[in-house]
Amino acid sequence: MDEQKSYYVIDPEGKLTCHKCGVPLVKANAVFGYLDNAFPVELPVCPKCGFVYVPEDLALGKVLSVEKVLEDK
Amino acid sequence: MDFTERSTRAYRTKMLYTKEELAARESLCVHEQPAFCTAACPLRLDARELTRLTAEGDFSAARAMLERAAPFARILAAGCEHPCTEKCRLNEVPGCEGVNIPALERATMRHGQKRTGRGLLRFKKKKTAAVFGAELFTLVVAAELAGKSYPTAFYVAEPDAEGLLSRCAPFLGEEDFSAALDELKSLDIAVSYGCELTREFIAAEREKYDLAAVSRECLAALDAWEPDGVTLYCEGARVLARPRDGEGVLRAFYDARRAGVSADRLAQGMSPANSRGEEGAMESRLYTDLSAVKPSQSVQENGAYTPEEAQTEAQRCIQCECVECIKGCAWMQHYGKFPRVLTREIYNNVGIIMGDHMFNGAINSCALCKQCTVTCPNGYDMAEICLSARRNMVATGKMSLAVHEFALYDQLFSNGEAFLARAQPGFESCEYVFFPGCQAGADAPEAVWRCYADLRARLGGGVGIILGCCGIMSHWAGREELYEETRAQLAAALEAMGRPKIITACPTCAGALSGLGECVGVWDVLLSLGLPEGAPSACGAVTLHDACGARGDGHTQRAVRELAARLGCEVTEPEYSGDRAPCCGYGGLAGYAKPEVAKEMTELALRGASGVQLTYCMGCRDRYARAGAESVHILELVYGAGAGSPPGISEKRRNRLELRRRLLRELWGEDEMQKPLDFRLDITDEARALMEERMILDTDVLSVMRHYRESGEAVLENDTGLLVTRHRIGNVTFWCKFTEDESGYTVVRAYSHRMTIETR
Numbered sequence: 001m002d003e004q005k006s007y008y009v010i011d012p013e014g015k016l017t018c019h020k021c022g023v024p025l026v027k028a029n030a031v032f033g034y035l036d037n038a039f040p041v042e043l044p045v046c047p048k049c050g051f052v053y054v055p056e057d058l059a060l061g062k063v064l065s066v067e068k069v070l071e072d073k
Numbered sequence: 074m075d076f077t078e079r080s081t082r083a084y085r086t087k088m089l090y091t092k093e094e095l096a097a098r099e100s101l102c103v104h105e106q107p108a109f110c111t112a113a114c115p116l117r118l119d120a121r122e123l124t125r126l127t128a129e130g131d132f133s134a135a136r137a138m139l140e141r142a143a144p145f146a147r148i149l150a151a152g153c154e155h156p157c158t159e160k161c162r163l164n165e166v167p168g169c170e171g172v173n174i175p176a177l178e179r180a181t182m183r184h185g186q187k188r189t190g191r192g193l194l195r196f197k198k199k200k201t202a203a204v205f206g207a208e209l210f211t212l213v214v215a216a217e218l219a220g221k222s223y224p225t226a227f228y229v230a231e232p233d234a235e236g237l238l239s240r241c242a243p244f245l246g247e248e249d250f251s252a253a254l255d256e257l258k259s260l261d262i263a264v265s266y267g268c269e270l271t272r273e274f275i276a277a278e279r280e281k282y283d284l285a286a287v288s289r290e291c292l293a294a295l296d297a298w299e300p301d302g303v304t305l306y307c308e309g310a311r312v313l314a315r316p317r318d319g320e321g322v323l324r325a326f327y328d329a330r331r332a333g334v335s336a337d338r339l340a341q342g343m344s345p346a347n348s349r350g351e352e353g354a355m356e357s358r359l360y361t362d363l364s365a366v367k368p369s370q371s372v373q374e375n376g377a378y379t380p381e382e383a384q385t386e387a388q389r390c391i392q393c394e395c396v397e398c399i400k401g402c403a404w405m406q407h408y409g410k411f412p413r414v415l416t417r418e419i420y421n422n423v424g425i426i427m428g429d430h431m432f433n434g435a436i437n438s439c440a441l442c443k444q445c446t447v448t449c450p451n452g453y454d455m456a457e458i459c460l461s462a463r464r465n466m467v468a469t470g471k472m473s474l475a476v477h478e479f480a481l482y483d484q485l486f487s488n489g490e491a492f493l494a495r496a497q498p499g500f501e502s503c504e505y506v507f508f509p510g511c512q513a514g515a516d517a518p519e520a521v522w523r524c525y526a527d528l529r530a531r532l533g534g535g536v537g538i539i540l541g542c543c544g545i546m547s548h549w550a551g552r553e554e555l556y557e558e559t560r561a562q563l564a565a566a567l568e569a570m571g572r573p574k575i576i577t578a579c580p581t582c583a584g585a586l587s588g589l590g591e592c593v594g595v596w597d598v599l600l601s602l603g604l605p606e607g608a609p610s611a612c613g614a615v616t617l618h619d620a621c622g623a624r625g626d627g628h629t630q631r632a633v634r635e636l637a638a639r640l641g642c643e644v645t646e647p648e649y650s651g652d653r654a655p656c657c658g659y660g661g662l663a664g665y666a667k668p669e670v671a672k673e674m675t676e677l678a679l680r681g682a683s684g685v686q687l688t689y690c691m692g693c694r695d696r697y698a699r700a701g702a703e704s705v706h707i708l709e710l711v712y713g714a715g716a717g718s719p720p721g722i723s724e725k726r727r728n729r730l731e732l733r734r735r736l737l738r739e740l741w742g743e744d745e746m747q748k749p750l751d752f753r754l755d756i757t758d759e760a761r762a763l764m765e766e767r768m769i770l771d772t773d774v775l776s777v778m779r780h781y782r783e784s785g786e787a788v789l790e791n792d793t794g795l796l797v798t799r800h801r802i803g804n805v806t807f808w809c810k811f812t813e814d815e816s817g818y819t820v821v822r823a824y825s826h827r828m829t830i831e832t833r
């Protein structure tokens with residue numbers, strides 16, 4: 001898989017705060033995994049505790065459609 | 074039992090069927106068999122299509138069909154002995170006549186436009202051909218050979234083209250004669266008129282060509298042996314000729330076509346018997362439903378049909394085809410294909426090792442209802458094929474868990490947390506056990522409660538109860554291991570009660586439980602006991618829907634009708650009822666795999682329905698109500714316990730748990746104290762609607778919020794002030810958006826995904 005390619009990019013700048021740590025979420029690399037496949041993405045992550053936020057539109061959009069494709073592999 | 078996700082990197086396949094097994098299934102479907110008229114034609118002219126085009130008034134397209142089928146189509150149309158008309162199925166309807174296909178052909182030749190443009194320029198073949206003597210067969214052979222691009226010479230005794238044509242086709246009328254004459258002149262044949270066709274002449278000329286065909290007369294002059302009955306080839310004389318029995322116009326065309334095939338083989342230095350394929354007329358195995366056909370007579374042909382007359386005659390054709398299965402099955406309608414093709418696609422889909430399995434959705438959305446097995450005149454069993462494919466996919470790790478996970482966990486829930494199996498208080502062993510089924514407990518717990526009380530009161534010998542799922546979900550999902558596990562659990566429960574007779578309230582349960590004990594429908598019990606006190610006696614008009622689980626079970630179908638009659642129901646039946654009833658969309662877990670297909674099943678089952686829809690399966694009751702119909706299970710009627718609008722997925726689970734607790738408390742004095750939540754948890758209506766659509770349970774949301782209380786992990790949306798948190802349960806990550814105050818939480822949205830997520 002192309003490591004450079006990112007399947008989703010979101011800029012959390014000033015929109016999201018980690019409720020536990022009280023710090024703003026930052027853009028960071030993450031990997032979605034399903035049925036032994038991996039997809040690099042950029043997601044809002046807490047720089048302190050590492051909480052990764054998956055927004056609803058991503059979960060029901062891109063993530064769901066990729067899930068469906070893989071389910072028929 | 075837990076379910077783990079599969080890997081798409083494990084490459085395994087298992088053959089679904091052997092070649093023979095596949096062929097045995099496919100050959101049952103006669104949808105692609107030719108129409109009876111077509112099969113009767115040795116030229117295999119698609120008369121059904123020709124008739125369809127004529128009925129639409131497209132004479133030119135119909136004419137083109139005819140001209141593709143044979144040269145000198147005018148002569149064919151004028152003289153054909155038309156076995157097609159005799160074989161037309163309309164003849165079998167009393168007072169009805171077969172379609173006059175040759176008359177349509179004549180009209181077609183007259184009213185259709187001739188195709189213009191000769192198509193591609195074709196190169197002449199190297200091998201040459203000669204034809205000797207005038208008869209219809211040789212005339213058509215010459216045209217066939219020229220059409221195949223052999224440089225063709227034609228030696229005849231007649232002085233000119235007119236003489237040749239009147240010799241070959243003396244039956245032609247004036248218009249046909251001149252049209253045929255034009256065609257003859259336009260053909261690329263070198264005709265030598267006025268030849269003296271003696272033995273010496275023919276023998277000497279023949280040697281100048283690679284291929285030769287002769288008339289019967291010339292054959293006699295050559296003193297040759299009779300030609301072979303199939304290839305029409307005379308070995309000794311090395312000529313093609315029609316056999317002695319080959320009389321008639323149609324036969325001349327058919328023989329000419331066969332001679333043309335032989336000529337091609339000979340030109341390639343092969344035996345003319347080589348790979349000829351199927352030739353000639355055949356018996357069609359097609360099935361056509363004639364029940365709706367009204368008798369009609371052929372339009373009289375006075376000279377020739379006008380375009381209007383031809384259309385009227387052609388419109389009498391019913392376009393014979395077998396559509397028995399697809400008429401009643403929304404699944405087939407959705408995929409737009411017939412069982413033979415569907416079977417092949419399923420077979421191929423299962424055989425794919427790597428790559429996209431485009432047909433998984435179809436395999437998983439058949440209701441497994443076996444309606445097709447009844448509606449098909451040959452008993453085609455799509456359900457067996459789809460279920461075998463599912464089992465195969467499970468066995469090879471190709472079945473995605475996502476498709477059936479919710480249903481499978483629902484079964485585990487019914488037979489775990491919500492399971493109850495007890496003998497009636499005061500009885501060691503019981504004569505009977507009531508098995509209402511998981512859906513009854515979920516949708517209509519009050520009716521189940523009252524029914525059980527009634528059975529205890531009026532049946533002697535003890536009536537135990539089992540609240541649980543019969544296991545059909547795992548069976549439908551192709552997960553036989555879980556199915557067997559469930560059967561063992563139920564068998565043990567029955568054993569502990571002293572092997573009672575099982576009273577079922579669902580035909581599907583009855584089917585699944587057969588083999589574990591003697592089953593009797595609750596309707597049978599109520600018929601022999603009589604209706605309970607207070608049961609209604611004037612329910613009025615209802616539409617009765619047979620359950621697909623009761624297919625082939627005439628006894629149950631009759632018992633329910635009898636019970637409905639006693640309740641004062643005036644029953645009407647949908648078009649497809651009894652053994653032919655469709656599935657409501659609940660069967661085969663279709664609703665979990667492909668909600669949109671299941672919805673079409675529900676709509677088809679409800680087509681034209683109004684008023685009260687009476688069912689005897691809770692699955693049907695639930696789906697019809699969800700589709701907006703007023704539906705009721707017969708037990709709700711008997712016990713006056715209408716369950717109203719159907720509960721959501723979480724409420725169904727709560728209903729089952731609550732029914733269990735109520736029974737334990739009131740019959741066995743066991744109070745299972747429910748620990749109240751130590752915090753407030755509200756779910757808004759909007760969140761609830763989303764959860765229903767996204768198959769998220771209240772208990773999932775509860776787990777997420779509990780996890781939040783422990784971990785404190787959440788994200789704050791600065792602009793909305795909402796918090797978002799998540800928790801992974803099994804193979805799914807659930808997310809909740811919520812507000813928080815000192816008393817607890819209000820969840821405003823919920824969603825989920827199956828993917829895992831890691832930071833790098």
Ligand code: SF4
Nearest residue numbers: 102103104395398449
């Ligand atoms: S009913 Fe369906 S499966 Fe049966 S022969 Fe006709 S088209 Fe084929």
Ligand code: SF4
Nearest residue numbers: 110161162390391393
């Ligand atoms: S009804 Fe039409 S399709 Fe059927 S046999 Fe007759 S002509 Fe052929």
Ligand code: SF4
Nearest residue numbers: 402440442443445455
């Ligand atoms: S849904 Fe029922 S009728 Fe349709 S193919 Fe499946 S088993 Fe046959």
Ligand SMILES: [Zn+2]
Nearest residue numbers: 018021046049
């Ligand atoms: Zn943090």
